[in-house]
Amino acid sequence: MSSRPELQAPPEIFYDDNEARKYTSSSRIIKIQSELTERALELLALPEDGVPRLLLDIGCGSGLSGETLTENGHEWIGLDISDSMLNVALEREVEGDVLLGDMGQGLGFRSGVIDGAISISAIQWLCNADKSSHEPRARLKAFFGSLYRCLARGARAVFQVYPENIDQRVLILNYAMRAGFAGGVVVDFPHSAKKRKEYLVLTCGPPSINTSVPNGKGVDGESCSEDDESSGDEENQTVCVSDRHRPRKKQRITKKGKGREWILKKKEQMRRRGNVVPADTKYTARKRKARF
Numbered sequence: 001m002s003s004r005p006e007l008q009a010p011p012e013i014f015y016d017d018n019e020a021r022k023y024t025s026s027s028r029i030i031k032i033q034s035e036l037t038e039r040a041l042e043l044l045a046l047p048e049d050g051v052p053r054l055l056l057d058i059g060c061g062s063g064l065s066g067e068t069l070t071e072n073g074h075e076w077i078g079l080d081i082s083d084s085m086l087n088v089a090l091e092r093e094v095e096g097d098v099l100l101g102d103m104g105q106g107l108g109f110r111s112g113v114i115d116g117a118i119s120i121s122a123i124q125w126l127c128n129a130d131k132s133s134h135e136p137r138a139r140l141k142a143f144f145g146s147l148y149r150c151l152a153r154g155a156r157a158v159f160q161v162y163p164e165n166i167d168q169r170v171l172i173l174n175y176a177m178r179a180g181f182a183g184g185v186v187v188d189f190p191h192s193a194k195k196r197k198e199y200l201v202l203t204c205g206p207p208s209i210n211t212s213v214p215n216g217k218g219v220d221g222e223s224c225s226e227d228d229e230s231s232g233d234e235e236n237q238t239v240c241v242s243d244r245h246r247p248r249k250k251q252r253i254t255k256k257g258k259g260r261e262w263i264l265k266k267k268e269q270m271r272r273r274g275n276v277v278p279a280d281t282k283y284t285a286r287k288r289k290a291r292f
């Protein structure tokens, strides 16, 4: 059976009481969740002014990631679909407010009130259809659309993800861009099978200098403690993608204009459509003098 939890059962069933307890008592998982959240916070690039920010933790689980947000001085609201995971969060008396809900049905927050969002190892669950009523594309649309609305303009969302394959990554990114986000994927330690981690770094609002995607760690010669075994995945370190606000590329026009060949082709097309087009001569497509 696959080791990917997403392929074993729906999240609210996979993360039952037993799994929730096991998850939260593993020192390895606690360490990983904390490190991933620290990195997500770094990529969130909040102003360093000591002011606590209101953050969302999507798929907050038992609150391990939320604890790192608290340690960094922020307020947070966590959302999770598994009541077993949230029960553990309540038992552990996390500082954040936690909500039981399905991100695929959209987030119900007021517009522009959230300063940033993180998600650690949760978004890829949206790519699975666990019920006959589930349509991953519709769920991604509802999620990213509602996230975009509740974030303050210029705020970032950073999601550490484990897409199953390139198609899933592209699907997730496409829906983020359609919702209006700018950004792309940051890959830390791209050449290490064990340390490789992928983050979706999204900014709310049209592209600007702040929406450029930061560099991944361990990309060029930065040391990586374990064996530098290639993951066999594609060679992406930082993948920027276009977004719907980006202006279309201008058609390249040379000094000589579009050229005789192009004009002859267009004239031929017009003739085939039944238009009256002047005959081709040696003057066709000849550049006119700028002024007389």
Ligand SMILES: C[S@@+](CC[C@H](N)C(=O)[O-])C[C@H]1O[C@@H](n2cnc3c(N)ncnc32)[C@H](O)[C@@H]1O
Pocket: 011, 012, 015, 033, 058, 059, 060, 061, 062, 063, 064, 065, 066, 079, 080, 081, 082, 085, 101, 102, 103, 104, 120, 121, 122, 125, 126
């Ligand atoms: C790997 S765990 C991450 C846990 C969390 N970051 C922590 O520190 O405990 C992934 C979490 O995503 C949640 N999840 C998966 N699909 C979800 C959905 N559609 N809506 C909300 N939460 C979801 C799961 O219930 C699970 O708690």
